[in-house]
Amino acid sequence: MAVWNRKKKQQQESNGEVDDQGKEKKGNWRRPANTAFKQQRLKAWQPILTPRTVLPTLFIIGLIFAPIGGLLIWGSNLITELTLDYTQCDTASSSFSSLPSFTYKLRSADAGASFSPPQWSFVPAPQGAEGEQGTCTIQFDVPADMGPSVFVYYKLTNFFQNHRRYVKSLDSNQLQGKAPDANALSKGNCSPLDSINGIPIYPCGLIANSIYNDTIGNFTPVSAGTEVYNFTSSGIAWPGEAKKYVSNPGYANLSLVSPPPNWHAKYGDRYNASSFPDLQADEHFQVWMRTAGLPTFTKLYGRNDSSVLPKGRYQVVVGMNFPVEMFGGTKSIVISTVSWVGGKNSFLGWAYVGTAALFVALALVGLGWHCVKPRRLGDMSLLSWNQGGR
Template structure:
């Protein structure tokens, strides 16, 4: 009986300690000294990291050219949608991009789309990952609506994402010589190897009355059509860039690159913008100042708070653990 009572009492004691948050635990006490030291440490760490990140971003050379308006003839600029939908009108256009700073190879070519909501719920869902991997062996493509089939035959790849494939093309010339564009390995290796079938070929694609974007070569498997793979990885933001290829030659200062492009893709019906981007890279990737500015802001804010707390601690120093500063004790003293 005594043993049972002891066990019951021990359980009650443990339960009491648990409910009263009195179990043995690490309970750091944030004294003014510790708080000031933590903010100083954050400032010392974040400011140099931010400055290094900004320097890496500023080392990236980038040329951006918006071409969607200038590549429409002046006579058609009042009705751009009709112009882009008229297949009888040639869409060839030439642009000139001057290099203001030495660009070391590889030079990455991106196309940038603005005001294009690839994250729209219906758009994102309109695809079949199993069909991309297994082809016509997989028959349940209801998720691809409204681009699921045509003339009672399945479409491979199905869905709105594939149907709206970007189809502007670019050719680059410097001093009369063509700059070769490497379009291999522009997609993620995991996507090529595990998400798109090596024995899956386009079938009945863009054969309907309403044509969306680009067409696919029916003799090349989906795993090798990297422009499609890049496009199928949808963006979370309405402004995004996608990799088109790489120029594996250096560009010198004052070089003029002539870009012969075909302005096929329709962004005029929804007020979108199209831009061509040439960019180098650093050890941190492409040009992005946000991370550096964020680190510097956090570091400066931490240092400012540390100085403020230090001045307050020096001016209004009081002994640690003085219960007279508790609110109820203040009331009793004042009464």
């Protein structure tokens, strides 16, 4: 055995793997390959920033960004958008009266189009109607032909769908038809809206319970000669959203499944075979379940891709069921078209214009400074050890 160890040590010494103290050395197998990449010998270019290179670059960037921003602003101005805030409609009388000026806003592609202030009226719901506030009728002008396509959105403010607990408050297995019982739901993220008296809630969670449930009707012309302008909810959800849900939830006895508390006005305390919601076909539900990232957001409610909305005065009937006073928010109807830049939003265009102005301003300042106090490139006299008594 000693002879074998001695031979092994002699072999390691001959290979350079043992030092003078008898410690084993690291072999070449741990050394990086002798390549330019692994040995950090790649060629690099370190540009020297001089006024001759920096100033033209700033001017060129500004000259490129400015027309791009102007083009985006022009594309946004092609869109007509009308916003009607109906939060306080329940304070109106049954006869039509003008909306306060701060509750509506028109941004028209035709700057010279005439526009009369919108009017509203309110009819309270019958006594005993659960979850219903009444109906709000709004009359408004369409100053010029719109579309196609024409989109109707609802807009909410101060509603924090991005809250961590709110975003997690759903059960994906239940939405996929795996029918978890009340015990399984209680261990998930739906609490406290997982079950009612041991009966599972479908769909469970805060998101489903707080769905926007105001109803927005089609546009009816006030004056004769114009047909009702209809909207459809088909195609308002993102492609692929329907795959997250099923038509049959998988529960054997639908009468032993409860709707969310805020759905009782529509479905009652229990479901039945004829009134069970088809979440795979309900695009309003799918739109709501895709939570917004900011407290002020708009979500698509209806669309018309086939016909023009003619110029004229229309009225729309809104069933007011969604409360916003409890969280200090507002709710509005947004009627809009689109252009090649998408929806109406001039922020991106002005951001390009502002960036262009900043770069050009920096270039002008740098050019002025270079003309007033030019500096020779590589001036050794400016080194600290050549500054004399400084």
